[in-house]
Amino acid sequence: MIMNKSTNDWNRGGLPVWAYGNPQLSELEKERVFRRHWLCAGHVSEIPNAGDYFCFDAADERALVMRGADNEIRVFHNLCRHRGSRVTAERSGHCRSAIVCPFHGWSYNLDGSLRTVAAPKSFPDIDKSRFGLKPVEHEIWHGLVFVRFKGGGPSVAETMAPFEAEAAPYKLADMEPIGDYYEVRLPIDWKAVVDIDNEGYHVPIGHPSLHQLFGPNYVDEAPRGGISRSFSAFQETGARLWSVRHYLNLLPEAEHLPESHRRAWLYLSVFPASVLSFYPDSFEYYQMLPLGPEECLVRGREYALPDARREMRAARYLCQRINNHTSKEDNQLMMWFREGMKSSAFDGLILSDLERGVRAYHDQLRELMPILERAEPPSPGEIEAELNGSAGN
Ligand code: FES
Ligand SMILES: [Fe+2]
The missing domain is CATH 2.102.10.10 (Rieske [2Fe-2S] iron-sulphur domain)
Incomplete structure (x- = not known):
């Protein structure tokens, strides 16, 4: 990918450190972010x-x-x-x-x-x-x-409208589960999990298998109406890992999809924390939910259209294997990020142009909770007062 030299025309900082693991903010997030979306x-x-x-x-x-x-x-x-x-x-x-x-x-x-x-x-x-x-x-x-x-705001169909034509050919409504429902508890603020999901800058180093599948084709787009889209055509040659090589070789032609999506990955992240991940052979939704200030739940399930062909079963197994590696890698990376924030030496972050999605997501949170503009921690009473002002219907 050829990139123009970056300019300094946007704020490259993240949320203030106090916003992670804060018990009062966690309550405000449940009310403003999770109950109302x-x-x-x-x-x-x-x-x-x-x-x-x-x-x-x-x-x-x-x-x-x-x-x-x-x-x-x-x-x-x-x-x-x-x-x-x-x-x-x-x-x-x-x-x-x-x-x-x-x-x-x-x-x-x-x-x-x-x-x-x-x-x-x-x-x-x-x-x-x-x-x-x-x-x-x-x-x-x-x-x-x-x-x-809690009600108010556009319907799901209205929210998803810009992506309707792209998602429809996958025929999600006709799919069946191909794996067990899963829940993973992580001892970490849910925002640290979303942060890592909102940028592909870490993929080349942090996710060796996924990077061999995507190569330089991976693109993150700016969010539109609360939905972030990422897309990558598969890199057809050069994979050294056997799971990626065999996945690419075995994957049957997905005739129900347009040419552009038959060998590609599509990712739609629906604000605040529902991710829809589409492969030509299968689909997964997953989600990050706060359980407390420093505990969250990642839950989800994989689905696919009924198809008993051996090569399809093998391709799905390999796809799941690549994704399992990716999520284990993410779990480790986000723990290190969160631990780092607690260090006395941590003095904020500087985001790359390839991490604009992190900033864009934080902007959505700031809009819902303006108290996040504060660099220094507000008193617990201030957040509570904001919460009490918004607890009604
Ligand atoms: S019968 Fe349901 S709480 Fe008593
Ligand atoms: Fe990742």
Whole structure:
């Protein structure tokens, strides 16, 4: 790639160090960033039959995604109206005709309406119509179930519109899981995970396998309406690692995709933290969620169109192998970055033009939480006051 000499016309600093691992800011982020934006909860193929469900927890909220007897997918707060228990004990499963709370046994119909109260004579008359499970706003985009715990703002379809034509040929809605759902807890602020995902500058050194697959073709684009796009045509020759070489050799022609995407990788990152990663043979969503100021969860799953051909199975295995290496490498790199910030010698960062995505993401956070403009840590009371000002609907 030929680059013009860089100029000094943009701010190359990152977020202030105090913004990482800050307990009060973590609460503000849950409220402003995670409850008020669309989050990818899962895929419709996980709940093919009436009564199938999966759960999705984020930012101290709990969602229950349920396929009803009428085949409709609904999303509820996983919150019993009696005393707030979860109404499903497992992460995913099947309810025959009712959802029965594991605490005292109140039951709900699959459409969320209250069905029975345990020991009803122990209560005065209860108006059942007032005690159904509370709905959560949701939208299904190409088979992916997005939820938004607090409303307002554009729909998923509107947000994704600039990328609709590019994503549609992958036929995500027809895909099935090809791997287990995974969750990884990391002892690190979630923003450190997103930071590393927002730049490809580290790929040539930090990800040897991925770099052999992409070569110099990798490009990160500036975000558009909260979506960041990266793209790389595969580098067809010169791979030394056997997994990359064999992946390139075995990968069958993806006839459902346009020529430009048959041997290429596409990455769409949906603000705040849902990543859609498309290969010609498979698709993965993953997501970073805060669990606390210095703990986060990375969760996701891989999917593909039904295809039992041996060469396709082998290509998918190799693709997963390359991606597993990449995420292990990222985990190490982000830990070193986060540790470095705690050092007395750390005095900020200087971003390359190839890391503009980090700055652009931080700008979106600054817009939602102007307190991030402060170089010095604000007092806990100041962040709390900002949080109290925004906690309503
Ligand atoms: S909390 Fe669900 S029945 Fe009591
Ligand atoms: Fe990486």
